[in-house]
Amino acid sequence: MGESGRGEEERTGEGGLKVDVEQRGEGSEIKDHEHDGHEHEHEDDEHYKNKGDRSDPEKPVYVVETLLATLSISIFPIFIILLVPLGKTANGKNTLNKKWLKVLLSFAVGGLLGDVFLHLLPHAMSNLEDGHHHDHDHHNHDNHEHHSHFAQTLVGVQVLGGMLLFFLIEKMALLVHSNHGHTHGKEKDKKESEDANDINTERFRIAAILNIIADIVHNFTDGMAIAASFMVSSKVGFGTTLAVLIHEIPHEIGDLAILIQTGMSKIQVVKVQFLTAVGALVGAMFGLLVGQSESSAWIIPFTAGGFIYLATADVIPQLFEKTDFTQSLKEVLSMIIGVSAMLLITFMEP
Numbered sequence: 001m002g003e004s005g006r007g008e009e010e011r012t013g014e015g016g017l018k019v020d021v022e023q024r025g026e027g028s029e030i031k032d033h034e035h036d037g038h039e040h041e042h043e044d045d046e047h048y049k050n051k052g053d054r055s056d057p058e059k060p061v062y063v064v065e066t067l068l069a070t071l072s073i074s075i076f077p078i079f080i081i082l083l084v085p086l087g088k089t090a091n092g093k094n095t096l097n098k099k100w101l102k103v104l105l106s107f108a109v110g111g112l113l114g115d116v117f118l119h120l121l122p123h124a125m126s127n128l129e130d131g132h133h134h135d136h137d138h139h140n141h142d143n144h145e146h147h148s149h150f151a152q153t154l155v156g157v158q159v160l161g162g163m164l165l166f167f168l169i170e171k172m173a174l175l176v177h178s179n180h181g182h183t184h185g186k187e188k189d190k191k192e193s194e195d196a197n198d199i200n201t202e203r204f205r206i207a208a209i210l211n212i213i214a215d216i217v218h219n220f221t222d223g224m225a226i227a228a229s230f231m232v233s234s235k236v237g238f239g240t241t242l243a244v245l246i247h248e249i250p251h252e253i254g255d256l257a258i259l260i261q262t263g264m265s266k267i268q269v270v271k272v273q274f275l276t277a278v279g280a281l282v283g284a285m286f287g288l289l290v291g292q293s294e295s296s297a298w299i300i301p302f303t304a305g306g307f308i309y310l311a312t313a314d315v316i317p318q319l320f321e322k323t324d325f326t327q328s329l330k331e332v333l334s335m336i337i338g339v340s341a342m343l344l345i346t347f348m349e350p
Contacts (some may be wrong), residue, residue: 011071063221063288064229069226070242070284074219076279077252084256086266094156099327101257106331108337110256112311118342119247120304123269124155127300136346155301166210167313170175201262207314208262211255212272214306216279223283231288240314243348250341258315286319 174345220246230237252273259269 006223007201028194062234063236065234066227066230066284066288067281069237070223070280070328071232071243072148073226073245073248073279074274077248078273080249080252081256081266081270081273083165084266087196089136098309099330101253101261102319102323102327103330103334104253104257105318106334106339107250107317108257109311109315110340111250111337111342112315112338113308114239114342116304116307116311119157120300121159122346124158124300124304125152158298158301159305159308162302163309164305165302165306166214166306166309169210170206170313173209174202203314204262207310208259208264210306210314212257212276214303214310215255215276217299217306218257218303219276219279220283220286221303223285224281224287226280227284227287243345246348247345250338254338258310273326301303 022045027048174233183211226237226240226244256266258270259272323331
């Protein structure tokens with residue numbers, strides 16, 4: 001857009017509303033994105049920068065759209081869990097064939113790490129870079145590079161912070177369990193193998209709890225993104241909802257694999273998933289109240305750190321137990337499918 005016409009031109013937003021570009025303060029931003037000699041189209045990314053483009057009379061509409069969309073992404077993927085066939089143990093508990101469980105766990109690893117490196121971290125970088133452009137439109141190129149490097153470093157620190165917190169939670173839980181187990185000192189030698197099994201069971205349980213925490217936080221950011229998207233337009237909102245919905249399907253399968261090994265029944269897993277869905281509703285309401293706030297800039301990398309820890313510390317080690325070539329091949333392929341699903345989703349995002 002030419003600089004002379006910037007204060008006078010109007011454009012029609014995606015929701016059909018005409019918005020004066022200068023009044024919305026986007027003139028300098030558009031100019032900034034043309035500094036390399038080509039325009040960067042960020043029409044659909046406005047929901048990561050502004051509170052919204054839709055006017056107050058439309059508020060009841062996008063509030064209803066946001067809440068319905070959030071409910072849909074919370075409920076629909078749960079049907080995927082109900083469709084996964086499970087066996088029964090002698091005492092009637094749901095179970096998965098050990099080899100089939102490891103294939104699903106491999107898929108969960110691919111989904112978790114794919115989500116981190118193809119979705120969460122790119123969004124975290126984008127959010128910080130967008131904030132940097134708003135604050136430093138008039139700075140020279142050297143300052144631009146300095147602040148860009150600082151933003152990237154900050155994301156790394158936040159990711160490590162998420163990993164460290166999850167490590168500390170698991171460490172403290174294991175210490176509490178270990179101290180409880182050693183209260184019977186005279187029976188310790190007789191129960192060493194039982195204690196080892198108890199520790200493994202406890203690790204599965206802690207991993208499940210950490211997974212639930214990470215899912216709640218992750219769903220919170222999804223709810224915020226959906227709310228902010230509908231505040232731009234219905235088109236952007238429904239596009240974001242579709243991307244999040246598809247994104248949740250592999251997550252639900254991975255969650256089932258992680259939770260079922262703790263002894264939960266399928267119905268219990270569904271109840272847990274409803275609990276994590278509360279995070280999305282809270283995030284959506286928070287997003288409607290304050291727009292896409294700066295808080296998502298640290299929530300997203302923190303969640304990424306939690307997912308990295310879950311995948312590498314709690315799930316991957318289980319894939320090394322009593323394996324053979326055919327089983328290993330299935331697990332590798334399953335992991336690749338998990339990553340590929342997340343890669344496909346990145347191309348479908350609005």
